[in-house]
Amino acid sequence: MVLCPVIGKLLHKRVVLASASPRRQEILSNAGLRFEVVPSRFKEKLDKASFATPYEYAMETAKQKALEVATRMHQKDLRTPDVVIGADTIVTVGGLILEKPVDKQDAYRMLSRLSGKEHSVFTGVAIVHCSSNDRQLHTRVSEFYEETTVKFSELSEELLWEYIHSGEPMDKAGGYGIQALGGMLVESVHGDFLNVVGFPLNHFCKQLVELYYPPRPEDLRQPVQHDSIPAVDTFEDLSDVEGGGSEPAQRETGSRDEKAEVGAAGQATAEAECHRTRATLPPFPTRLLELLDGFKLSKALLTACKLKVFDWLKREAPQKAPDIASKVDASACGTEKLLDVCAAMGLLEKTQQGYSNTETANLYLASDSEYSLHGFMLQNNDVIWNLFTYLEFAIREGRNQHHRVLGKKVEDLFQDAYYRSPETQLRFMQAMHGVAKLTARQVATAFDLSRFSSACDVGGCTGALARELAREYPRLQVTVFDLPDVVELAVHFQPAGPQAAQIHFAAGDFFRDPLPSAELYVLCRILHNWSDDKVHKLLSKVAESCKPGAGLLLVETLLDEEKREAQGGLIQSLNMLVQTEGRQRSRGEYQCLLELHGFHQVQVVHLEGVLDAMLATRVAP
Numbered sequence: 001m002v003l004c005p006v007i008g009k010l011l012h013k014r015v016v017l018a019s020a021s022p023r024r025q026e027i028l029s030n031a032g033l034r035f036e037v038v039p040s041r042f043k044e045k046l047d048k049a050s051f052a053t054p055y056e057y058a059m060e061t062a063k064q065k066a067l068e069v070a071t072r073m074h075q076k077d078l079r080t081p082d083v084v085i086g087a088d089t090i091v092t093v094g095g096l097i098l099e100k101p102v103d104k105q106d107a108y109r110m111l112s113r114l115s116g117k118e119h120s121v122f123t124g125v126a127i128v129h130c131s132s133n134d135r136q137l138h139t140r141v142s143e144f145y146e147e148t149t150v151k152f153s154e155l156s157e158e159l160l161w162e163y164i165h166s167g168e169p170m171d172k173a174g175g176y177g178i179q180a181l182g183g184m185l186v187e188s189v190h191g192d193f194l195n196v197v198g199f200p201l202n203h204f205c206k207q208l209v210e211l212y213y214p215p216r217p218e219d220l221r222q223p224v225q226h227d228s229i230p231a232v233d234t235f236e237d238l239s240d241v242e243g244g245g246s247e248p249a250q251r252e253t254g255s256r257d258e259k260a261e262v263g264a265a266g267q268a269t270a271e272a273e274c275h276r277t278r279a280t281l282p283p284f285p286t287r288l289l290e291l292l293d294g295f296k297l298s299k300a301l302l303t304a305c306k307l308k309v310f311d312w313l314k315r316e317a318p319q320k321a322p323d324i325a326s327k328v329d330a331s332a333c334g335t336e337k338l339l340d341v342c343a344a345m346g347l348l349e350k351t352q353q354g355y356s357n358t359e360t361a362n363l364y365l366a367s368d369s370e371y372s373l374h375g376f377m378l379q380n381n382d383v384i385w386n387l388f389t390y391l392e393f394a395i396r397e398g399r400n401q402h403h404r405v406l407g408k409k410v411e412d413l414f415q416d417a418y419y420r421s422p423e424t425q426l427r428f429m430q431a432m433h434g435v436a437k438l439t440a441r442q443v444a445t446a447f448d449l450s451r452f453s454s455a456c457d458v459g460g461c462t463g464a465l466a467r468e469l470a471r472e473y474p475r476l477q478v479t480v481f482d483l484p485d486v487v488e489l490a491v492h493f494q495p496a497g498p499q500a501a502q503i504h505f506a507a508g509d510f511f512r513d514p515l516p517s518a519e520l521y522v523l524c525r526i527l528h529n530w531s532d533d534k535v536h537k538l539l540s541k542v543a544e545s546c547k548p549g550a551g552l553l554l555v556e557t558l559l560d561e562e563k564r565e566a567q568g569g570l571i572q573s574l575n576m577l578v579q580t581e582g583r584q585r586s587r588g589e590y591q592c593l594l595e596l597h598g599f600h601q602v603q604v605v606h607l608e609g610v611l612d613a614m615l616a617t618r619v620a621p
């Protein structure tokens with residue numbers, strides 16, 4: 001097929017990429033396409049067995065991703081997009097479809113399957129043209145797939161694990177990224193490289209040519225000679241508003257000769273226009289502008305939490321903006337704007353009857369929900385937000401900014417800043433409790449801890465993790481060790497239940513006082529608060545309290561060694577800088593620290609979200 005300049009055909013349309021994949025965004029914006037990114041919420045769980053071939057599965061998933069976005073944008077009364085692009089990449093080997101690994105073990109299983117063998121990478125793509133008539137959404141779908149074969153070298157166990165620990169496999173089909181470190185694993189590639197990376201650009205352009213360049217009469221008469229552009233009748237009733245063939249191909253309406261003239265002239269004009277536009281216009285910086293708006297969205301979310309909007313809507317829904325405004329003691333016009341933004345962010349549903357909470361809001365944003373993050377939101381709104389306004393100073397000075405926010409010297413981070421009043425302490429504890437409850441189950445089940453009969457959760461705050469440990473291991477006795485003020489308030493967070501008898505609180509300062517004795521010590525999101533000196537001090541105290549064979553469970557967000565990949569971890573690094581005396585560390589850094597203090601046989605498990613858990617065993621000094 002002859003390729004024509006075709007990306008320009010989409011320049012005046014509202015194009016939406018229904019994908020969160022940064023690779024797809026990069027490939028398409030490098031090609032000069034201007035688009036918005038609206039990641040699809042379609043859950044990739046179609047029944048694979050019901051598809052005759054893997055590529056049909058990929059195409060159907062791509063189509064469902066795009067249709068979900070088109071429908072959502074239309075329903076939300078946002079302007080209906082003209083074109084929505086969806087894609088899905090899968091790897092197939094020996095009849096098995098591999099998608100993104102769910103954890104490191106899964107990545108290991110995938111990569112060992114691919115080791116030394118050839119496999120196929122399929123990307124299914126759906127181009128959905130949308131129009132809206134009488135408030136009804138109409139869609140026309142055009143889909144295709146591309147296959148590339150990739151051969152891996154034999155991979156040693158060491159290389160496999162080193163690669164898995166880099167973090168790269170986790171968000172990629174088949175558990176590798178050919179465009180980065182994963183390139184090392186690849187012996188040969190047959191076919192379109194970009195298809196492996198997530199988007200078959202060349203085939204996409206060919207598809208657009210089919211859709212947007214009506215076949216000329218001579219092509220129709222001599223199809224064989226020209227490796228013809230096939231006639232497409234899928235889009236026969238889309239209207240040609242811009243002329244010159246800039247809408248998808250039309251069914252012939254006039255005589256053949258007329259159409260030939262219009263087609264050829266229109267094509268020349270469109271190509272010239274497309275060249276001109278490409279030369280003068282750089283790609284639209286959609287992602288950049290989204291990043292810029294990020295802080296405004298965060299503040300809208302935090303403000304809605306602070307005003308307890310989600311609490312009122314959990315009690316009664318739907319409600320109109322003026323009713324909520326009067327309950328939260330705010331202006332009707334301001335409240336309406338805030339509610340609309342919350343609806344656009346997917347936190348509220350908006351209908352003719354008014355606003356209601358989405359499931360996310362009910363689960364996490366209402367203050368009385370079991371897994372409420374309301375306290376964490378308030379901590380972000382009332383403390384962390386203020387600290388981040390001094391980010392520039394934090395970067396220049398390389399230290400936290402409590403002194404600027406509070407207007408006084410902060411010598412003891414916890415006593416002088418977080419726990420400076422009962423109110424600030426309670427807010428901090430509520431925040432920690434919410435986050436700990438959300439992650440405690442994963443932490444408690446990351447490893448088999450059944451060999452331990454006693455544990456000490458150092459800095460365990462409200463005991464949320466202790467509770468999950470006790471639930472998971474009924475013969476485990478857990479001591480939560482924290483500052484006296486914390487222990488005093490912690491009882492308010494402990495619901496009655498069968499685990500209560502297994503949990504004890506002990507008051508003390510982990511830098512100054514002896515640690516309660518235990519077979520397993522837990523340091524969950526503690527070390528990142530402290531400087532290397534203090535980390536050494538704490539680890540040596542833990543090591544001294546341990547008998548050989550004792551365990552240390554460490555939970556942190558691990559950075560990759562190059563500090564490039566884990567965006568969540570890198571943001572945490574900035575967070576630690578503005579808030580604490582500590583920093584995020586990589587797996588290698590923690591491993592060195594642990595080994596230096598006599599903890600070996602380090603195992604690591606990546607948990608859902610941003611946390612990683614490490615289990616190490618104390619060896620005889």
Ligand SMILES: Cc1cn([C@H]2C[C@H](O)[C@@H](COP(=O)(O)OP(=O)(O)OP(=O)(O)O)O2)c(=O)[nH]c1=O
Nearest residue numbers: 019020021088089172173176177178196197198
């Ligand atoms: C094989 C391979 C896949 N990948 C990526 C491309 C895709 O982003 C991902 C496959 O997962 P997909 O489910 O296709 O896409 P996604 O989850 O990243 O994004 P969305 O569903 O929102 O569109 O794997 C690479 O980056 N490099 C590779 O070498």
